[in-house]
Amino acid sequence: MPKSTVIEKVETYLWDKWLIVRVICEDGTIGIGEGGVHGWQFPTEAMIKTITPYLIGKDPSKIEHHYQYLYRNSHFMGSIINGALSAIDIALWDIKGKRLEVPIYDLMGGITRNKVRCYIHVEGETIDELISDSVEKVKEGFTAIRFQPYSSKFFTYDSVSEWIDDAEKRVSAVREAIGNKIDLCIEIHRQMVPSESIMLGKKLEKFNPFFYEDPMLPDSPEIMRDIQEKSKLPIATGERFTTIFEFQQLLQHKSCSYVRPDLCLAGGLSGCKKISAMAESHHIKVIPHNPLSPISTAACLQLDACIPNFALQEYTPTEKIPPKSELLKKPLKLNKGYIEIPTGPGLGIELNMKTLKKYPRIEKILDTPLKNDGSVADF
Numbered sequence: 001m002p003k004s005t006v007i008e009k010v011e012t013y014l015w016d017k018w019l020i021v022r023v024i025c026e027d028g029t030i031g032i033g034e035g036g037v038h039g040w041q042f043p044t045e046a047m048i049k050t051i052t053p054y055l056i057g058k059d060p061s062k063i064e065h066h067y068q069y070l071y072r073n074s075h076f077m078g079s080i081i082n083g084a085l086s087a088i089d090i091a092l093w094d095i096k097g098k099r100l101e102v103p104i105y106d107l108m109g110g111i112t113r114n115k116v117r118c119y120i121h122v123e124g125e126t127i128d129e130l131i132s133d134s135v136e137k138v139k140e141g142f143t144a145i146r147f148q149p150y151s152s153k154f155f156t157y158d159s160v161s162e163w164i165d166d167a168e169k170r171v172s173a174v175r176e177a178i179g180n181k182i183d184l185c186i187e188i189h190r191q192m193v194p195s196e197s198i199m200l201g202k203k204l205e206k207f208n209p210f211f212y213e214d215p216m217l218p219d220s221p222e223i224m225r226d227i228q229e230k231s232k233l234p235i236a237t238g239e240r241f242t243t244i245f246e247f248q249q250l251l252q253h254k255s256c257s258y259v260r261p262d263l264c265l266a267g268g269l270s271g272c273k274k275i276s277a278m279a280e281s282h283h284i285k286v287i288p289h290n291p292l293s294p295i296s297t298a299a300c301l302q303l304d305a306c307i308p309n310f311a312l313q314e315y316t317p318t319e320k321i322p323p324k325s326e327l328l329k330k331p332l333k334l335n336k337g338y339i340e341i342p343t344g345p346g347l348g349i350e351l352n353m354k355t356l357k358k359y360p361r362i363e364k365i366l367d368t369p370l371k372n373d374g375s376v377a378d379f
Contacts, residue, residue: 201231
């Protein structure tokens with residue numbers, strides 16, 4: 001067993017669009033984490049700096065205790081706080097794995113699979129562009145693709161029936177182009193009210209979607225259950241949730257077929273392992289949300305490796321191009337739609353520190369979409 005050590009320093013990096021954290025111990029062990037309040041990196045960094053004085057001099061192995069102490073410190077909780085705590089949690093697990101010289105999954109029950117099946121985002125403004133990207137991703141070896149069944153003109157439709165008809169045509173075209181051996185994942189991004197989601201779901205049922213993601217705002221589990229029952233599509237949701245308690249409500253109301261916890265937002269590895277166990281008890285599988293950097297992907301892989309109810313892993317095409325492709329000294333191994341589980345200690349990754357200095361922070365631009373009548377739409 002390694003000798004005890006304490007946390008000596010916490011560093012934050014506002015890198016491109018992401019927030020990266022390094023927790024440094026007095027023995028030189030460094031843990032890596034990422035804060036996941038997507039688009040609000042600066043206030044999340046401020047939260048990490050606020051809690052850093054507590055962490056200095058503390059034993060990094062007391063992961064659960066530190067989370068509880070910091071989370072319950074105030075009357076008020078929320079995404080900024082949990083984004084910061086998630087980054088610290090991931091970094092502390094990375095430290096523990098490195099000091100014990102084992103992957104994190106070994107500390108969470110052991111490995112259940114050697115590789116992780118991914119779905120990849122496909123895009124296209126026109127139907128032809130959408131088909132082209134979908135076919136290309138299938139040629140690369142992916143067996144599951146995800147896309148939004150609408151173009152940027154979605155917000156200019158005057159008729160719901162026109163929008164639903166267009167969405168059906170786009171999904172139909174992709175299904176015909178790639179065949180039935182590929183899973184289609186349909187992303188709505190909370191752009192519809194329940195009645196519209198039910199109407200569209202009934203139209204899409206014949207295409208056998210793997211999941212129907214966020215067909216409405218995720219704040220009313222009972223209503224979302226109604227959508228799933230009436231549309232007859234398996235709903236996937238949860239990327240906005242920050243605690244196990246929100247997921248508990250979702251599961252209790254039987255509102256979905258897949259949960260989508262974000263490891264950089266919903267309590268890190270600790271919180272998402274709990275969420276996965278809760279979902280398992282309801283016969284629900286896990287599809288981790290992963291729109292961030294390869295650090296988030298590496299953390300997801302550690303969870304995917306040790307839970308029995310893993311389904312799919314979100315993977316973005318941007319991981320293969322700069323700046324993301326330059327973040328790790330040895331990129332994660334993607335082969336024919338599967339990522340290999342890293343076998344190194346902790347997260348199994350090492351940062352390229354030169355890259356952190358190469359790409360400056362990108363300021364968030366407030367570009368909330370507006371509908372045809374000038375009213376505000378949900379992002």
